[in-house]
Ligand SMILES: O=P(O)(O)OC[C@H]1O[C@H](OP(=O)(O)OP(=O)(O)O)[C@H](O)[C@@H]1O
Ligand SMILES: O=c1cc[nH]c(=O)[nH]1
């Protein structure tokens with residue numbers, strides 16, 4: 001079973017509280033989502049492989065380290081995942097970015113895939129799939145299916161708020177995928193919203209409702 005980690009760093013928790021507030025407007029919401037993504041990227045990238053390298057400092061040769069091996073692809077699940085991309089790229093600027101378009105039918109809660117565009121060497125990359133919300137898990141599961149179908153095998157899922165139902169569903173469907181979340185909330189309501197959650201992440205990021 002992959003790792004499941006609630007990232008309870010005080011800065012992450014504080015910023016998450018700010019965006020849960022219904023009075024947090026679009027501009028602040030967008031900025032803080034990116035800030036949390038940056039903080040989460042620090043931990044999510046912890047096991048990136050290092051290799052030895054000698055570097056000439058102004059006074060001597062340092063036997064130092066640099067990141068080696070697998071390159072990174074950041075893959076947001078549209079729309080809301082886009083809100084986390086820049087925050088991750090702040091730490092890993094050389095990452096390539098793929099996109100998976102997915103919307104949840106508001107009645108059935110079933111996910112529907114409408115767009116997939118990935119780096120051509122996705123199978124060689126460490127993939128960070130980002131989406132602020134893991135509710136029923138349907139969208140994340142379908143995104144993992146889409147990635148694996150195209151050869152990706154080294155995948156981590158990074159979200160801000162998750163529901164127990166979605167965590168279980170994603171772990172059952174893709175036990176190899178590590179899950180990082182800033183909060184594990186209580187439950188889903190009858191409309192499939194995370195309680196207490198933060199509402200509709202896409203609408204709050206883009207000001208569409
Ligand atoms: O775990 P699930 O039950 O699948 O729900 C989570 C999904 O719902 C939201 O997207 P939405 O469908 O609202 O699309 P949007 O990002 O375009 O608003 C959210 O960003 C996730 O992708
Ligand atoms: O609470 C939820 C559930 C799914 N998608 C959201 O944006 N919010």
Ligand SMILES: [Mg+2]
Pocket residue numbers: 080200201202203
């Ligand atoms: Mg939405």
